[in-house]
Amino acid sequence: MSAMLQVRDLVAGYGQAVVLEHVDFTVKRGEVVAVVGANGAGKTTLLNTIAGVLQPFSGSITFDGTDITKTPAHALPKQGLVLVPEGGRLFPFMTVEENLEMGGFSRRKASDFADSLEEVMQLFPILKQRRAQFAGHLSGGERQMCAVARAVMSRPKMIMLDEPSVGLSPKMVGEVFSLVENLARTKGITVVLVEQNVQEALEVSDRAYVLDHGRFVRNGSSAELGGDPAIQAAYMGL
Amino acid sequence: MSSLLNIIVVGLLLGGIYGLVSMGLNLIFGVIRIVNFAQGELVMLGMYGAYVCYLFIGLDPYLSIFIVVPALFLFGVIMQRFILQPLQNEPMMQIFATFGLLLLLQNVVLAVTRGQGYTAPSKLSEFVISVGPLNISVVRLVALVAVTAAALFLSWFVKNTMAGKAIRAVTQDRRAARLMGINVELAFMLTFGAGAALAGLAGTLLAPIYTMSPQIGGNFIMAAFAVVVLGGLGSVWGAYIGGFIIGLIEAFAGYYLDPALKTAIWFLVFIGVLIVKPGGLFGIAGAEEVGLREQN
Ligand SMILES: Nc1ncnc2c1ncn2[C@@H]1O[C@H](COP(=O)(O)OP(=O)(O)OP(=O)(O)O)[C@@H](O)[C@H]1O
Ligand SMILES: [Mg+2]
Numbered sequence: 018m019s020a021m022l023q024v025r026d027l028v029a030g031y032g033q034a035v036v037l038e039h040v041d042f043t044v045k046r047g048e049v050v051a052v053v054g055a056n057g058a059g060k061t062t063l064l065n066t067i068a069g070v071l072q073p074f075s076g077s078i079t080f081d082g083t084d085i086t087k088t089p090a091h092a093l094p095k096q097g098l099v100l101v102p103e104g105g106r107l108f109p110f111m112t113v114e115e116n117l118e119m120g121g122f123s124r125r126k127a128s129d130f131a132d133s134l135e136e137v138m139q140l141f142p143i144l145k146q147r148r149a150q151f152a153g154h155l156s157g158g159e160r161q162m163c164a165v166a167r168a169v170m171s172r173p174k175m176i177m178l179d180e181p182s183v184g185l186s187p188k189m190v191g192e193v194f195s196l197v198e199n200l201a202r203t204k205g206i207t208v209v210l211v212e213q214n215v216q217e218a219l220e221v222s223d224r225a226y227v228l229d230h231g232r233f234v235r236n237g238s239s240a241e242l243g244g245d246p247a248i249q250a251a252y253m254g255l
Numbered sequence: 256m257s258s259l260l261n262i263i264v265v266g267l268l269l270g271g272i273y274g275l276v277s278m279g280l281n282l283i284f285g286v287i288r289i290v291n292f293a294q295g296e297l298v299m300l301g302m303y304g305a306y307v308c309y310l311f312i313g314l315d316p317y318l319s320i321f322i323v324v325p326a327l328f329l330f331g332v333i334m335q336r337f338i339l340q341p342l343q344n345e346p347m348m349q350i351f352a353t354f355g356l357l358l359l360l361q362n363v364v365l366a367v368t369r370g371q372g373y374t375a376p377s378k379l380s381e382f383v384i385s386v387g388p389l390n391i392s393v394v395r396l397v398a399l400v401a402v403t404a405a406a407l408f409l410s411w412f413v414k415n416t417m418a419g420k421a422i423r424a425v426t427q428d429r430r431a432a433r434l435m436g437i438n439v440e441l442a443f444m445l446t447f448g449a450g451a452a453l454a455g456l457a458g459t460l461l462a463p464i465y466t467m468s469p470q471i472g473g474n475f476i477m478a479a480f481a482v483v484v485l486g487g488l489g490s491v492w493g494a495y496i497g498g499f500i501i502g503l504i505e506a507f508a509g510y511y512l513d514p515a516l517k518t519a520i521w522f523l524v525f526i527g528v529l530i531v532k533p534g535g536l537f538g539i540a541g542a543e544e545v546g547l548r549e550q551n
Binding site for chain 2: 102106171
């Protein structure tokens with residue numbers, strides 16, 4: 018099986034400040050890969066660089082066989098790569114339905130839109146009741162669901178989620194994670210999941226990377242990492 | 256009584272003109288979040304464009320719309336792409352750049368025309384609609400109809416078309432818009448072009464009403480700033496209603512006080528509104544915060 022995403026020797030950061038120092042990162046087709054690490058480790062920087070929001074200093078990024086190192090952010094959804102940014106970043110003065118519509122912007126055909134909308138509403142039943150409401154008036158959990166739903170509207174091959182469970186109640190966290198599993202298992206979407214909820218993230222993922230100060234210090238199968246006492250002590254408070 | 260009605264009609268007609276020149280300024284501010292100081296000069300270019308069409312091909316200003324508006328759209332797109340876009344990460348410099356453009360355009364037109372005043376006459380100028388004691392100038396009425404049509408079209412467009420919704424998305428969160436596949440740079444170019452085209456429309460419609468001078472943009476831009484801040488930055492209907500408020504204030508102040516005081520009175524009302532409602536009368540609640548969000 019070929020790699021869905023292949024990041025090689027990536028160096029990235031802001032202005033003069035280097036955040037990611039020569040990282041290599043691979044995601045296979047259909048996998049759920051978790052990236053865990055402390056605050057400020059560089060997880061968001063990694064996702065933003067892959068998504069084209071940040072330009073890397075050096076290194077290369079290949080998505081589904083295409084070099085996307087220099088591809089601008091707005092061209093990626095069309096290629097099947099979408100990022101759900103930290104905090105969701107919904108359009109607050111647009112309705113839930115309009116937000117979803119924007120999610121499908123890269124596909125453009127109105128008929129496609131109606132189909133996707135039905136499908137997404139099925140996956141996210143709460144949004145159905147809220148479709149005419151401003152996204153800015155949603156609860157935290159609904160907002161996160163809406164952000165994921167918006168990304169799914171583009172019918173991605175791969176979806177990257179930046180801390181989708183942050184600030185949610187334990188029950189909502191469970192729902193978000195089961196949704197992630199659902200996307201991967203039933204829709205066949207490849208998932209990269211950045212999380213601080215390390216335990217749950219390791220439960221839903223196939224493999225995981227541990228990021229520390231801009232470098233990957235560990236990677237391996239999630240089961241193996243979850244059973245490792247060093248990881249448990251450092252990231253799971255066990 | 257009839258004089259009161261007359262003042263109201265004069266004020267509303269004037270308001271239509273102010274609303275028209277404000278529409279483009281507000282569109283550009285609302286979406287791109289820069290104040291285009293050269294907006295008045297774009298109106299001025301529209302007026303001279305109408306004159307040039309009249310001079311060389313004898314076109315009535317109302318017909319030259321079909322030449323001047325697309326020309327200004329193109330001018331706006333080019334201006335955004337080659338002057339403002341390179342400064343995208345420096346909003347202050349963008350504002351200075353529009354100010355530089357203001358001086359440049361004024362002086363180029365001054366040099367070419369040597370400051371001579373022109374008018375572009377229209378057949379419509381002669382017509383006046385008389386209703387009882389009221390005299391309504393048709394050319395001014397056209398401006399009022401045009402601003403109404405422009406406001407209706409803009410608000411329909413941003414609510415009901417994919418491109419319009421994308422523009423709203425860009426306004427609310429640029430980065431998220433990019434992540435949805437929206438080309439933000441292209442949206443800015445087209446929006447700036449549309450703002451310039453609206454200025455061009457205003458210019459052609461005003462060409463039969465005012466005598467042109469290279470500095471005439473300044474007269475309109477003062478009013479436009481008052482209108483836009485009063486009505487609510489970025490709000491289409493805010494600019495529309497704001498235009499009438501400013502027009503009415505001017506008409507009443509001109510009649511009961513002193514025409515020379517009109518600007519002072521606009522700005523008194525303007526400061527009053529800002530104290531009571533900082534977002535303007537029709538600004539979207541919380542829109543100020545959106546402006547402060549991380550925008551790239
Ligand atoms: N816009 C920015 N400009 C400069 N430095 C930044 C910027 N954003 C993040 N950084 C720095 O880059 C480093 C990595 O930040 P990043 O946001 O990638 O961490 P993170 O792992 O996502 O953390 P968190 O779990 O808190 O979201 C931090 O030291 C941070 O201060
Ligand atoms: Mg982060």
